[in-house]
Amino acid sequence: MKQHSRALPRRVALTSLAGAALAGATALNASAAERHGRTVRFATFNASLNRSTQGALLRDLSTPDDAQARNAAETIQRVDPDVLLINEFDHDDQGAAVRLFLRNYLAVGHNGARPVRYPYRFTAPVNTGVATGVDLDGRNGAVTTPGSDAYGQDAFGYGWFPGQYGMVVLSKHPIDTRAVRTFQHFLWKDMPGNVMPEGYYSDEARAILRLSSKSHWDVPVRIGRETVHFLVSHPTPPTFDGPEDRNGRRNHDEIRLWADYIGGRRRGAYLYDDRGRRGGLRPGARFVIAGDLNADPHDGDSYDHAVRQLLEHPAVHPAATPPASAGGVAAAELQGGANTSHRGDPAYDTADFGDTAPGNLRVDHVIPSRGLIPGANGVFWPAPGDPLYRLVGDGRTVPTSDHRLVWQDVRVV
Secondary structure, eight states, X not given: OOOOOXXXXXXXXXXXXXXOHHHHHHHHTOOGGGSSTTEEEEEEEEEEEOOSSTTHHHHHHTSTTOHHHHHHHHHHHHHOOSEEEXXXXXXXXXXXXXXXXXXXXXXXXXXXXXXXXXXXEEOOOOSBTOBOSSOSSSSSSOOOSSSSHHHHHTBSBSOSSTTTTOEEXXXXXXXXGGGOEEOTTOBGGGSTTOOOOTTTSOHHHHHHOBSOSSOEEEEEEEETTEEEEEEEEOOOOSOSSOTTOHHHHHHHHHHHHHHHHXXXXXXXXXXBOTTSOBSXXXXXXXXXXXXXXXOOSSSSSOSSSTTHHHHTOTTXXXXXXXXXXXXXXXXXXXXXXXXXXXXSOGGGOOBOOOSSSSOSBOOEEEEEBTTEEXXXXXXXXXXXXXXXXXXXXXXXSOSSOSBOOEEEEEEEO
């Protein structure tokens, strides 16, 4: 299998592309102040900082001793994003887990990586693990006691307790928190032409089921005098269902929400946020869409190539070459299996899902808008032989996460 490479600026001689480990990693740690003008690095990272019981993440982060959290922090430090979405970070109403991660992990250098500080952050409640009080899956009645798979199946988004698999945005640039829009409560039935499976959900379930399995956030970030809207989410995986394809269809429409939001006044007119404000993003506003979208443009179980709604959207300005790594190519070659039948280039894979099914996929995305100039980008996936390979593992061992951090530099002009 041909290994893909491309010329990058010297400071981003990324280990996941070049394989020259620590030298490239040191280059990644160039501070934002050293970057030209208003070039800003946006990133998304499903860090798997979720736990099986409520409060467990708080306990793990209360000391600097959690190995997985150290690895997640070092990964972030190696890439040094300016604006970062972390998926699968258990939410607590006080935001204590975020503060602990910032203090005990990101503010402490790991294995030669420099500390990174984010003075601005945003987090909010999510739908995962929030009981509906309705029997969504038609089994066991309505389960309302947290702590089981049956409870998760009847929650607004799958989770064993409220806040599991939450999200957080960290930024070196100011966040206009008063202008943030969240779409946690938007109902699936209120999306015109939705693809909710007919005949699967009861009338009672259809009436209350929210579209977002976690939430959708429009987080305005101030870059100098300009504003870039960080549009973040974590749609449900298009798997773990049956022939009705309820999760695949929901994933499609969760992605469609952003496509409509950036699609102009008429297309987004039906949307309403959690404060009751209607409509989508103002035409001409600049944005970056980011998240573990659980959708590959070529492979996997997506419904109707869901992510192409964004990748081919007229309002976006994707980089000429998607974020890539040498580690993704090596993993596909070493693991074989389902990877051998994939149509997508493994250099662009962002998640290591094993060799049997579905194989490694490109599911984590950072997509800039028109009006932003895309620059360097990458997937943090060091190849075997790279000293930083210890942070990603071989697919059988998962020292940090089964997802990789994906980053995209954009120039704000």
